[in-house]
Amino acid sequence: MQVPKRMAVNPVADLIRKGNAYARRTKYHEAIAHYEKALQIDPRNPEGWCMRASAYIETERYAEAVADCERAISLNQNYAEAWSKKGRALYQLEKINEALAAVSRALALNSNDITGWYIKGICLDELGKSNEAQGAFARSLELEIILDIDTEKKKIKK
Amino acid sequence: MKTNMPLSKPVRKMIDQVEGLLDTELLLVRNAEGVTGGTLIDIYTYDVEKNIIILPSQNIGLLKDFIISKHCVSLLIRGAAAKKSHYRxxxxxxxxxxxxxxxxxxxxxxxxxxxxxxxxxxxxxxxxxxxxxxxxxxxxxxxxxxxxxxxxxxxxxxxxxxxxxxxxxxxxxxxxxxxxxxxxxxxxxxxxxxxxxxxxxxxxxxxxxxxxxxxxxxxxxxxxxxxxxxxxxxxxxxxxxxxxxxxxxxxxxxxxxxxxxxxxxxxxxxxxxxxxxxxxxxxxxxxxxxxxxxxxxxxxxxxxxxxxxxxxxxxxxxxxxxxxxxxxxxx
Known part of the structure; x- marks a missing residue:
């Protein structure tokens, strides 16, 4: 027997997906509302916390973003994106040492994180470690160029 | 400067210089439809109240920083011409x-x-x-x-x-x-x-x-x-x-x-x-x-x-x- 389509939908994943669609269109308040609904249904969903943190960052609610990232990390210690966003939010709060620690952890989990390397470069530069900063910036640039070339290729294909 | 984007130190200095020399404010905006190379909409050339740099969404690190720097220099040239002589x-x-x-x-x-x-x-x-x-x-x-x-x-x-x-x-x-x-x-x-x-x-x-x-x-x-x-x-x-x-x-x-x-x-x-x-x-x-x-x-x-x-x-x-x-x- 086939499961009816309506029953097959995971409401939490669906709400997060809708939230992401709003976020892509820079409608962050609507995105946050959808993530919140998802988290009410399943507060143990790390993605929900991480995505809401991302929307908080875009709306400059950095302290709340850090708190959400920490919730996500408490549910999944190896959640690279949550570590990366935590680093980004901490940087905005000018907690440079903590930001550096968070992005370093993110990069240990995912070495292809462009923003992670970039934030690491900025933090190292702020701390006066300009040689190390150049290394982080170089890696960020390398990855960003690969992404840029891919994006251009997709545009040509379209 | 109005932005929530992280920016490297030299770019932040550059923006401070633009705002200081021209006594104006610069707004940085990201847009998924933003053209490659970004767009500068400035108060000296267009009928707008604020200087805006629109950046393509996919540029998030140093590519973004370079695009901003380039438009900052452009803005300084236009602004200086407007303030010092006749911008044409x-x-x-x-x-x-x-x-x-x-x-x-x-x-x-x-x-x-x-x-x-x-x-x-x-x-x-x-x-x-x-x-x-x-x-x-x-x-x-x-x-x-x-x-x-x-x-x-x-x-x-x-x-x-x-x-x-x-x-x-x-x-x-x-x-x-x-x-x-x-x-x-x-x-x-x-x-x-x-x-x-x-x-x-x-x-x-x-x-x-x-x-x-x-x-x-x-x-x-x-x-x-x-x-x-x-x-x-x-x-x-x-x-x-x-x-x-x-x-x-x-x-x-x-x-x-x-x-x-x-x-x-x-x-x-x-x-x-x-x-x-x-x-x-x-x-x-x-x-x-x-x-x-x-x-x-x-x-x-x-x-x-x-x-x-x-x-x-x-x-x-x-x-x-x-x-x-x-x-x-x-x-």
Missing amino acids: VCSFNQKTVSKGMRQIYIDSLKDEAKKVKKLPVQKLLEMLFIIYMQFHGNINELPWNPIINSRVYYKLPQLRKTQLYLLLKEGKTDMDCSMEFEDIIPRRYFVLDKSMFYARDLFLAHTLPADSLSPLINIPQMKKFDHLEVKEMMTTRWTHTAWYQSKVFGDTMLAMLDKDLKVNWNPTASLDYYNELYETGVKLTDDLLGFMTMKDWFVWDTPRHQRAALEKVDVYEHAALKDIFGDLIAE
């Missing part, structure tokens, strides 16, 4: 459009006479204004490009690798642009268009200095001219190709760039300095227009004049066609 742009009016389109028409006829497959009349008429506006865009952008890039190169050495990548990309795009119309565009305009970009790229290649920027290495159609002996280049085989002609015209334009752009690229920033860069750009624009015999195609006027002209393009195009073809053009 290469605008157009009904008379200049007529002159330009008439010249393009005459050159088209020369080309069409040699063609086996002629361009339909309606297409030919449409092409005149398109080519005119293409050069309007080029002449308002191209002379400033080497000035801005040279300044960023010296002012922000941390971004040099990023700059090199984006310049290579830009050079290839500009040289590839309108290739599918090579057989339609009158040869003279195809060659002049390509020559301008060729000269810009070669100027940047030795000013920055970055050998890898050279169009002779990167542009497939020009590769054959790299290290080619003069004697070989003078053979009919080469002299008849548009790309050979682009190189010849481009080399002359490069000499103009070399002559006009003898500038100290790295002094302390001041409004006087950026105004000097503006004057340099105006001189280079005039020299290039003179070389291309397009001096009466455009007119230096206020940005407001240009905005008004851009709203009347349909009227100008039609009036120019009437001027050239008389009653053959319907009302």
Whole structure:
């Protein structure tokens, strides 16, 4: 027997997906509302916390973003994106040492994180470690160029 | 500065300098539809209240920083010109459009006479204004490009690798642009268009200095001219190709760039300095227009004049066609 389509939908994943669609269109308040609904249904969903943190960052609610990232990390210690966003939010709060620690952890989990390397470069530069900063910036640039070339290729294909 | 984007230290300093020198605020905005290279909408050129740089969403790190820096220099040049002297742009009016389109028409006829497959009349008429506006865009952008890039190169050495990548990309795009119309565009305009970009790229290649920027290495159609002996280049085989002609015209334009752009690229920033860069750009624009015999195609006027002209393009195009073809053009 086939499961009816309506029953097959995971409401939490669906709400997060809708939230992401709003976020892509820079409608962050609507995105946050959808993530919140998802988290009410399943507060143990790390993605929900991480995505809401991302929307908080875009709306400059950095302290709340850090708190959400920490919730996500408490549910999944190896959640690279949550570590990366935590680093980004901490940087905005000018907690440079903590930001550096968070992005370093993110990069240990995912070495292809462009923003992670970039934030690491900025933090190292702020701390006066300009040689190390150049290394982080170089890696960020390398990855960003690969992404840029891919994006251009997709545009040509379209 | 209004943004929630993380920015590297030299770029933050650059933005502070813009806001300090021009006593203005700069807004940075990300947009998924943002064009490659970003867009600057400034209070000196457009009828807006705030200076805005729109960045493509996919540029999140140093690529974004370079785009911001480039537009910051552009903003400083425009702002300094507005504050220190008279900020003018290469605008157009009904008379200049007529002159330009008439010249393009005459050159088209020369080309069409040699063609086996002629361009339909309606297409030919449409092409005149398109080519005119293409050069309007080029002449308002191209002379400033080497000035801005040279300044960023010296002012922000941390971004040099990023700059090199984006310049290579830009050079290839500009040289590839309108290739599918090579057989339609009158040869003279195809060659002049390509020559301008060729000269810009070669100027940047030795000013920055970055050998890898050279169009002779990167542009497939020009590769054959790299290290080619003069004697070989003078053979009919080469002299008849548009790309050979682009190189010849481009080399002359490069000499103009070399002559006009003898500038100290790295002094302390001041409004006087950026105004000097503006004057340099105006001189280079005039020299290039003179070389291309397009001096009466455009007119230096206020940005407001240009905005008004851009709203009347349909009227100008039609009036120019009437001027050239008389009653053959319907009302």
